[in-house]
Amino acid sequence: MAEYELDCLGEACPIPLVKAEKKIEELAIGDILIVQIDHSCAMKNLPEWARKEGHNVEIEEVDDGEWEVIIEKTK
């Protein structure tokens, strides 16, 4: 159960989503991907994509205008 961080701070949409899509392919099932974002529209499209793919998703607001989208790869 490895944990990976993906630094997308300062990146605008759709770059966080494209990076997360690429990164999650490298993960094994059960691994966790933590995507750090500070672009509020990524807070909508990242979880939407991950949930549609069937992964478990949690969002944490870590600071003003800064979030971590925590994705557990399920398949």
Add this chain to the structure above:
Amino acid sequence: MGSNNRENEIIMALKDNQFYKMWFKDAWPYLTGAVLLSAFQIFTLASTGSPWGVSGVLANWGAWLYEAVGGTVDKWYYFASEGAQRTLENGFLGHPGSMRNIGIILGALFATLMASQFKIKKLKSWRQVAAAVLGGLLMGYGARIGFGCNIGALFSGIASFSVSGWVYFVFLFLGAWAGSKLLVKFFM
């Protein structure tokens, strides 16, 4: 210390308040946005006599800035018409579109402060800066040469039953498709 605790309690209670969450913290549903934008479009047309536009206003801002440092634009084809000259003469404060654009900027600031999501973002790389500047120039140039951006040409066009709005829509889609291909190729 007692009053500090009390203040914290009030702030925590406000953060969990359902109306605070609904109006300020969480993004509004697309439908709410669509209804409000339509209402603002109707209000704009009724009160100013022209449909909503954003980027044309920025061209006027550029002209005013240029005039402020001693330039003149009255020989420029874009500003040559009588209407354009009158708008420039009326000035920034007498221009409804300028007031509206300022309102959009202040409103966005207000919204992000109310949600406590204001953040000054760091620059990731000079590549990103170059791409942003290039993208801004292309968008600005395209919006002027095409007589409108996605508000003036697309939204206002379609709302006025103009075919040009739909033509814009098709090419906007093609442009976005090509742009995302280039983005993945050169920026990932």
